[in-house]
Amino acid sequence: MDVKNTKYLQEWILDEVLSEEDELKIQNIIFAFSEYMVATNPDYLYNKTYLNAFVDGFLNCKIELKKKRDILEKKILNEIDNAGISRTEIVIRVDRAWISKSGGTELLNAFNLNSVKSNIMKYEIEYVGEKGFVVANNADITKNYEQTLKEDIELFIKRYKEICGDVQGSID
Numbered sequence: 126m127d128v129k130n131t132k133y134l135q136e137w138i139l140d141e142v143l144s145e146e147d148e149l150k151i152q153n154i155i156f157a158f159s160e161y162m163v164a165t166n167p168d169y170l171y172n173k174t175y176l177n178a179f180v181d182g183f184l185n186c187k188i189e190l191k192k193k194r195d196i197l198e199k200k201i202l203n204e205i206d207n208a209g210i211s212r213t214e215i216v217i218r219v220d221r222a223w224i225s226k227s228g229g230t231e232l233l234n235a236f237n238l239n240s241v242k243s244n245i246m247k248y249e250i251e252y253v254g255e256k257g258f259v260v261a262n263n264a265d266i267t268k269n270y271e272q273t274l275k276e277d278i279e280l281f282i283k284r285y286k287e288i289c290g291d292v293q294g295s296i297d
Contacts, residue, residue, distance in 0.1 A: 135232040204278045216251045
């Protein structure tokens with residue numbers, strides 16, 4: 126059985142919209158929790174600044190993870206759906222943080238923070254059938270990444286059709 130260690134993190138990333146006031150409140154809660162840990166737990170090996178050092182990264186990571194999941198869902202999967210390819214036949218990985226497989230998308234239990242924070246999105250679109258293949262690339266999401274992504278999706282669909290036969294739909 127796979128243990129899902131990022132269930133609440135994923136829900137927070139996808140469902141919470143934070144104002145500046147909310148971000149400040151989170152920061153204050155983490156600061157208070159850090160002081161609580163130091164004051165009440167003699168086995169706590171860190172000082173009160175340890176968790177505080179992660180607050181900005183935590184809040185920025187939420188933004189970047191959501192942005193890249195939106196690209197996965199709205200750009201990649203949408204085009205795959207439009208081509209008539211079943212989501213159960215593919216696995217898509219983005220920054221080795223998000224994975225879409227068996228029709229669902231989830232945040233992996235472990236991911237590299239530097240990859241997530243990078244403007245370079247690494248993606249792999251894999252057909253998992255008998256004659257499986259992968260189309261993988263990197264795209265700078267601060268620049269015109271849509272064209273690179275579109276070309277890679279078109280290549281994936283072309284290869285899929287060569288292996289599996291024609292499917293319904295096409296990329297506009």
